[in-house]
Amino acid sequence: MKKLTRLILFPAAALAAGGLAGWLTKDAMAAYEEVNKSPLTPPAVVFPIAWTVLYVLMGVGMALVWERDGPQERQALGLWIAQLAMNFGWSLIFFNAQAYGFALLWLILLWLLILAMTLTFHTVRPLAAYLQIPYLAWVAFAGYLNFAVCRLNP
Numbered sequence: 001m002k003k004l005t006r007l008i009l010f011p012a013a014a015l016a017a018g019g020l021a022g023w024l025t026k027d028a029m030a031a032y033e034e035v036n037k038s039p040l041t042p043p044a045v046v047f048p049i050a051w052t053v054l055y056v057l058m059g060v061g062m063a064l065v066w067e068r069d070g071p072q073e074r075q076a077l078g079l080w081i082a083q084l085a086m087n088f089g090w091s092l093i094f095f096n097a098q099a100y101g102f103a104l105l106w107l108i109l110l111w112l113l114i115l116a117m118t119l120t121f122h123t124v125r126p127l128a129a130y131l132q133i134p135y136l137a138w139v140a141f142a143g144y145l146n147f148a149v150c151r152l153n154p
Contacts, residue, residue: 011059
């Protein structure tokens, strides 16, 4: 797969997963607006911007790793797909099912999966791993926000 194709394909796949999750949860957003939230919760407009950047970074990271050919790249791809699927699932659990406690547990597992992916990326291409740091930070922050929703909405 040519480098330019990879640099388009992987970010596009991540953006498509995020876009589908957004579309599937759009009807649940009205209910979420009524939920008690942390005072640190950003305005709603921040989330699609942040996630767009993060999906592009995770896709570019995977594209950089996929340049190499070997067992670590395949392991990285498996972790990339798994974390993307868990990321997708969290949106449905949190927004549609409003299962905030389960969503928090899911998010902790997601963060650990992202960490494993990042560490695997680092063994292949350190730059690809560094591109995941904002994703790890954002999901940690999302964990705090999810925890706050759990605590404020017993």
